[in-house]
Amino acid sequence: MLTSEKQLKASIKALSVLMEAIEAPVNPDIPAMLVKANRRKVQQKIDAIQAEIDEYQSLKTLAVxxxxxxxxxxxxxxxxxxxxxxxxxxxxxxxxxxxxxxxxxxxxxxxxxxxxxxxxxxxxxxxxxxxxxxxx
The missing domain is CATH 1.10.260 (434 Repressor (Amino-terminal Domain))
Structure with a gap:
């Protein structure tokens, strides 16, 4: 759970880096199954970070x-x-x-x-x- 603007900024930066990684060209020497598994893990991290960002931003506008x-x-x-x-x-x-x-x-x-x-x-x-x- 994000608890500060500093964590929010770091999470947005991490999300950006992961998005670039998942869209990067694939080395043809790496087996397709390994690439698929790695991308699935990266996507899970992206989803988790995005969920934390969304929760924090919605809390900022939520009434107590x-x-x-x-x-x-x-x-x-x-x-x-x-x-x-x-x-x-x-x-x-x-x-x-x-x-x-x-x-x-x-x-x-x-x-x-x-x-x-x-x-x-x-x-x-x-x-x-x-x-x-x-x-x-």
């Missing part, structure tokens, strides 16, 4: 009230999605939730998988996010 939580993974990523949709820097978000900026960066690096439940609950409460739903 439209953030959906359909799984535990979504719940863990909710603070990141909130911050991006509000257009907040990590520094501003850290101040808002009363957590050290470096700690927020560590949480975002792991998509909050390394965040304790009490701390996650504290962060969600401070940003006014309330979870409602049911278990299936």
């Amino acid at each position: 009230s439209e953030i959906k939580v359909n799984s535990l993974v979504d719940l863990l990523k909710a603070p990141i999605r909130y911050r991006i949709s509000k257009g907040e820097t990590v520094d501003a978000f850290a101040k808002e939730v009363s957590v050290n900026k470096r700690q927020i960066l560590r949480y975002e690096e792991k998509a909050y998988e390394n965040c304790s439940i009490p701390t996650l609950m504290q962060i969600l409460e401070k940003i006014g996010m309330h979870i409602e739903g049911h278990i299936e």
Whole structure:
């Protein structure tokens, strides 16, 4: 998951490089099966990067009230999605939730998988996010 403009720019550059690679002429000495397998892998990387770019760009225009939580993974990523949709820097978000900026960066690096439940609950409460739903 992209969490900053810097990552967005790097991803766009990486996407461009991969697009050039997939469109490059094929060395006739390389077996067709190997070429096909390599292009399939490159295309998978392109698709994954494009999906991350699309998600980040859509979050930038998404209203906070439209953030959906359909799984535990979504719940863990909710603070990141909130911050991006509000257009907040990590520094501003850290101040808002009363957590050290470096700690927020560590949480975002792991998509909050390394965040304790009490701390996650504290962060969600401070940003006014309330979870409602049911278990299936």
